[in-house]
Amino acid sequence: MEALQYNSERTPLIIPEYGRHLHIMVDQMLATEDREERNKKAKAIIGVMGNLNPHLRDVPDFQHKLWDQLFIMSDFNLDVDCPYEKPLRELLEERPQPLTYPQNFPKYRFYGNNIKSMIDVARNWEAGEMKDALVFNIANHMKKCYLSWNKDTVDDEVIFNHLSELSEKTLTVNPEHLPLTETAEFLKSKPKNGNGPKSNQMIKPKKINRNNRKRY
Numbered sequence: 001m002e003a004l005q006y007n008s009e010r011t012p013l014i015i016p017e018y019g020r021h022l023h024i025m026v027d028q029m030l031a032t033e034d035r036e037e038r039n040k041k042a043k044a045i046i047g048v049m050g051n052l053n054p055h056l057r058d059v060p061d062f063q064h065k066l067w068d069q070l071f072i073m074s075d076f077n078l079d080v081d082c083p084y085e086k087p088l089r090e091l092l093e094e095r096p097q098p099l100t101y102p103q104n105f106p107k108y109r110f111y112g113n114n115i116k117s118m119i120d121v122a123r124n125w126e127a128g129e130m131k132d133a134l135v136f137n138i139a140n141h142m143k144k145c146y147l148s149w150n151k152d153t154v155d156d157e158v159i160f161n162h163l164s165e166l167s168e169k170t171l172t173v174n175p176e177h178l179p180l181t182e183t184a185e186f187l188k189s190k191p192k193n194g195n196g197p198k199s200n201q202m203i204k205p206k207k208i209n210r211n212n213r214k215r216y
Contacts (some may be wrong), residue, residue: 014073022048026073035079042080047072108162110149111142119167132174139163139173140180147186156180 005049013023029041049066056062068087071078076089108169109137118138125131139159156179163171173180 004091016050016158018049023073030074030077039080042070111145115142119171123167123170132177135171136173136177143180144186147183153183
């Protein structure tokens with residue numbers, strides 16, 4: 001009877017999803033000196049791997065993925081007649097390039113980067129009704145963002161000054177479109193605690209089950 005073995009004393013599994021027994025089969029295949037016999041064992045192991053993942057049979061290049069995983073579990077020491085190109089260790093261990101995140105530090109962070117992008121777009125538009133409507137909507141959205149940060153009130157003149165500053169004094173709201181949306185309308189549509197229902201939505205009262213009242 002074999003002595004008990006602890007996982008901490010065993011060799012680590014390269015692909016734990018396939019379990020210990022499949023890794024033992026891979027080790028036995030690597031120890032086989034006869035190439036023809038080794039090819040038979042490799043195909044048998046591929047069959048077992050496919051049976052363990054029946055939901056992936058419709059995935060394109062399913063067999064190719066299995067052979068790649070077999071080479072990985074063999075630590076790239078497998079020497080068999082593979083129908084696909086042998087994967088490279090360098091390609092597997094290659095680290096992806098770091099993502100470049102926009103490093104913007106706006107003066108008024110509560111407006112966010114999208115507002116500044118919208119202002120930059122509006123500056124390049126030709127003067128007309130479409131541009132006036134866009135500028136008005138930008139100012140309205142700025143007021144909404146300001147209230148989400150201030151949570152009290154804001155004067156429209158503050159929004160106009162910020163819009164002029166962020167656009168380098170190139171954008172102004174057409175007086176024909178004024179005034180902006182009232183502060184009360186924005187505050188009415190905001191959840192009180194951030195997670196609850198909106199205050200302008202009707203909340204159905206709970207039904208009281210009179211049968212559950214305690215009787216004394």
